[in-house]
Amino acid sequence: MSTITNLWTSLVTWWTALSADVQHLIIVFAEIVGVMMVVIVCVAFLTLLERKIIGWMQVRIGPNQIRIFGLPFLKGVAQPFADVIKLLLKEVLLPAKADKVVFLLAPLIALTTALATWAVVPFSPAFVLADVDAGLLYILALTSLGVYGIILAGWASNSKYAMLGAMRSAAQIVAYEIAMGFALVGVLMAAGSLNLSDIVRAQSGSLLTWNMVLLFPLMVIYFISGIAETNRAPFDVVEGESEIVAGFHVEYSGASFATLFALPEYANMILVATLAAVLFMGGWLSPFQGILADSSPFAQPSFAWLFVKICWFLFCFLWFRATFPRYRYDQIMRLGWKVFIPLTLVWILVECAMVSMRIGPWSHFG
Amino acid sequence: MLTTILFYVFATVLVGSAIGVVLARNPVHAALFLVLAFFESAALWLMLEAEFLGIVLVLVYVGAVMVLFLFVIMMLDINISQMRSGLTRYAPLGGLVAAVMVGEIFYVVWMRHLGINLALEAPPMSVPGSNTHALGAVLYTDYMLPFQLAAVVLLIAIVAAIALTMRRRTGHKMQDVSAQVAVRREDRLRIVKVDSEKYQ
Numbered sequence: 001m002s003t004i005t006n007l008w009t010s011l012v013t014w015w016t017a018l019s020a021d022v023q024h025l026i027i028v029f030a031e032i033v034g035v036m037m038v039v040i041v042c043v044a045f046l047t048l049l050e051r052k053i054i055g056w057m058q059v060r061i062g063p064n065q066i067r068i069f070g071l072p073f074l075k076g077v078a079q080p081f082a083d084v085i086k087l088l089l090k091e092v093l094l095p096a097k098a099d100k101v102v103f104l105l106a107p108l109i110a111l112t113t114a115l116a117t118w119a120v121v122p123f124s125p126a127f128v129l130a131d132v133d134a135g136l137l138y139i140l141a142l143t144s145l146g147v148y149g150i151i152l153a154g155w156a157s158n159s160k161y162a163m164l165g166a167m168r169s170a171a172q173i174v175a176y177e178i179a180m181g182f183a184l185v186g187v188l189m190a191a192g193s194l195n196l197s198d199i200v201r202a203q204s205g206s207l208l209t210w211n212m213v214l215l216f217p218l219m220v221i222y223f224i225s226g227i228a229e230t231n232r233a234p235f236d237v238v239e240g241e242s243e244i245v246a247g248f249h250v251e252y253s254g255a256s257f258a259t260l261f262a263l264p265e266y267a268n269m270i271l272v273a274t275l276a277a278v279l280f281m282g283g284w285l286s287p288f289q290g291i292l293a294d295s296s297p298f299a300q301p302s303f304a305w306l307f308v309k310i311c312w313f314l315f316c317f318l319w320f321r322a323t324f325p326r327y328r329y330d331q332i333m334r335l336g337w338k339v340f341i342p343l344t345l346v347w348i349l350v351e352c353a354m355v356s357m358r359i360g361p362w363s364h365f366g
Numbered sequence: 367m368l369t370t371i372l373f374y375v376f377a378t379v380l381v382g383s384a385i386g387v388v389l390a391r392n393p394v395h396a397a398l399f400l401v402l403a404f405f406e407s408a409a410l411w412l413m414l415e416a417e418f419l420g421i422v423l424v425l426v427y428v429g430a431v432m433v434l435f436l437f438v439i440m441m442l443d444i445n446i447s448q449m450r451s452g453l454t455r456y457a458p459l460g461g462l463v464a465a466v467m468v469g470e471i472f473y474v475v476w477m478r479h480l481g482i483n484l485a486l487e488a489p490p491m492s493v494p495g496s497n498t499h500a501l502g503a504v505l506y507t508d509y510m511l512p513f514q515l516a517a518v519v520l521l522i523a524i525v526a527a528i529a530l531t532m533r534r535r536t537g538h539k540m541q542d543v544s545a546q547v548a549v550r551r552e553d554r555l556r557i558v559k560v561d562s563e564k565y566q
Contacts, residue, residue: 102398134498137421144429148401151433155394155440163440170437174430194498334543 031129035118043266044080050318052076057322087262090254095157098251102156107252107259110149114264117142117271122197124284124303135196136184139275140177143229146268147173150231150238150248157251165247168329169231169238175336176228182344183222186215186351187279200283204301206290210282214354217347219280221340223313226272228336230265232317234324235332273313274306281309373413380406393439397432404428418497 015023048063055062063079094100120135122128132138147170154166188194190211191202203210212219228235239247249261277283284306292299327335353359383406386399404427411420505513 099392099394102394132417134417134421137418137425137498141421141425141429144425144433147429147433151436151440152398155436167437167441170433174433177429330541 028129032119035129036115039115039118039267039270040263042270043263044084046266046270046314047083047262048077048080049314050321051079053315053318054322057319084258087258088255092254092256093251095159095251097158099156099158102152103251104256106149106153106156107256109152110146110264111259113142113145113149114267114271120196121271121274122200122278122283123306125197125301127303128197131195131197134194136188136194136199139196140181140184143268143271144173144177146229146264149264153252154248157248159251161244161246161250162248164244165238165250169248172231172235172238172332172336173229175333176225176340179221179336179340179344180225180229182341182348183218183225184279186218186344186348187211189348189351189355190215196278196283200278200285203282204285204289207287210280210285212280215280215347215351217343219276221344222280223272223276223316225336225340226276227317227320228332230268230272232265232269233321234327236326237329237332269314269317270310273310273317276313277306277309283309369413373410376406376409376413380410394436397436397439400435401428401432404432416497418501 018026052062063076065076066078066082067073067075068078094103117139119130120128120132120138122131150169150173151166154162154164154169157163187199191199193199193202207213231238237243237247239249244250249257252261282305284301284303286299286301286305288296288298289301290299380403383399383402387396387403390396390399404423408420408423408428411417411423
């Protein structure tokens with residue numbers, strides 16, 4: 001017991017001896033690592049959830065064997081950990097004619113951009129890693145970088161199928177990024193700020209002042225573009241196992257497959273769900289605000305509300321995958337360029353008219 | 367102190383990657399070095415508290431322009447030895463451009479010696495509010511006309527690029543989406559009442 005107390009007191013003296021700057025640096029670093037760990041654990045359980053939910057929708061059971069430490073309940077819960085251990089123990093194959101440096105760099109680029117975006121996400125009224133003014137722009141910039149991982153993976157593999165997948169991905173992501181950007185323009189017009197916390201605060205009031213009410217078309221377009229950007233079904237022609245085997249990641253195996261494909265894709269899914277919740281459904285605001293009394297615990301803003309909203313959007317991701325057939329490639333391009341971009345432009349004009357004619361909650365801008 | 371160290375780190379990587387753009391044998395590697403150079407200059411802008419410009423540089427150049435650049439380079443079958451054959455012929459022109467650039471840099475450094483603040487100590491934001499607000503306020507009031515002119519020039523470039531590449535080919539089998547959408551059930555389907563055969 002005394003050794004533990006000694007250790008604790010020595011730790012405390014070490015900590016107080018540090019300068020304030022170094023203390024701040026250590027705290028920020030610990031927060032970053034904490035958020036990254038939470039995201040990675042969420043990714044693990046999202047893969048399990050995906051297999052379970054799609055299993056139920058197709059009247060199957062899904063993973064039901066692997067348990068935590070062999071406990072007799074929660075069968076199948078440890079499946080993601082078994083998958084991770086399997087992937088990490090497998091050999092990382094390098095194709096003989098691949099560009100080796102770029103081949104190994106591509107998964108790292110994909111992973112870095114997928115994790116770095118979380119820096120500006122407001123999790124609760126009090127907690128956000130970096131409360132920067134240009135948060136929305138930062139997210140747009142970093143999500144547009146994610147495509148590099150895919151393009152470089154496809155090119156460096158020196159394989160026809162991988163190359164085709166990379167080309168499809170580049171065209172698709174560039175197309176949908178414009179629609180997504182215009183949808184975000186609508187949001188920042190409503191909030192008058194690029195700061196994500198300010199965007200959430202601008203929606204406070206009641207359920208009816210959330211952006212999803214007046215910007216409903218933009219929310220739909222944002223979410224569909226998000227699905228297309230993360231290369232999820234029904235827009236997953238980038239993988240297209242029926243035509244180009246597995247697309248850009250056909251040559252990857254083991255740990256490089258896990259970091260190129262599984263982790264960034266699912267982390268980006270959670271990010272798109274989180275941003276949809278933050279930008280259109282009031283983030284950490286309570287849906288009962290303005291209905292219940294302000295003193296009621298259910299009317300308080302908290303992370304729990306954000307969590308529920310994220311879960312809803314993630315469920316939509318899995319639901320769409322289980323129910324929609326894959327789009328044909330030219331239809332994907334048509335939807336992005338010829339349908340979504342004009343629609344968002346029209347709705348931005350409608351919003352401009354609403355602001356200038358002082359209709360809706362944004363009348364103070366007019 | 368920390369900012370000085372960071373500046374030199376970013377600047378070193380920037381110069382290194384710029385040299386890499388020129389020296390890389392593989393055009394894809396050269397494009398990747400260019401991406402890194404954009405990134406480092408964005409970081410330098412962020413250090414000057416110009417976060418809007420820095421992030422937009424990444425968003426536009428790295429996120430869109432360079433992706434399409436890579437797209438094209440990967441599709442082309444580039445013969446590197448053929449590309450290198452003109453090196454001595456174009457060297458004087460390149461040298462001239464380099465000399466002009468170096469001269470400009472020296473001029474800026476020399477201006478600083480005259481006591482005019484240009485590069486080293488960027489004046490911190492004097493306008494209240496965020497960078498983006500300040501830029502927007504200036505762009506849409508004082509510089510409204512040049513800004514719109516620039517937009518029109520870009521629009522003309524887009525229209526011209528599309529007009530140059532638009533060719534009406536005959537005989538291709540592209541679907542007409544409006545025709546597909548306009549199809550009614552009656553156009554494709556005929557319901558026939560068939561008498562069931564008598565049991566014999």
